[in-house]
Amino acid sequence: MSERAYDAPVDWVAMASREGVRALVGHMASLGYTRISALGADHSDLPERSAAHLRLVGYRDGMRDAGLPYLPELVVDVHPQWSRQLGAAGIRRLIEARTPFDAVVALADALALGALHAVREAGLRIPLRSPSPDSTTPTKPANSPIRRSPTSPRARRRSRGRPWLCSTTV
Incomplete structure (x- = not known):
């Protein structure tokens, strides 16, 4: 089992790194997001078949498929590891560069958890959305800053004027 692509005459099982990220970007674009950041790129000397490379290619494919431009300022390098x-x-x-983005594709779970922490630290909020249209139970990590977007007057009052980073999280 691997996350790398091999050209070998043997059977192997691999994660769909490229296709998975491509589908995720497409889903986010279908929800109306246009400035989708990729968190976890690595432009070092990693082989072209590494998980980081394959997932970044999937991000580019998804942006292209959705008719969205690939903007290097939205691609965040993380090196030497995902943490x-x-x-x-x-x-x-x-956030500090004030680079506008309305969604984030984290290329690894650990990166996503770190991103949630940084968003909380910055005083921004992320609303909750179920991971798929047929899912009836929203998911969120314990102690996360994820909240439903304030649609009712009561919910807006509870947000205490804190800015929302985006309108949906997947």
């Missing part, structure tokens, strides 16, 4: 700390640092760089 919560580096995910938080990557999102902090986007």
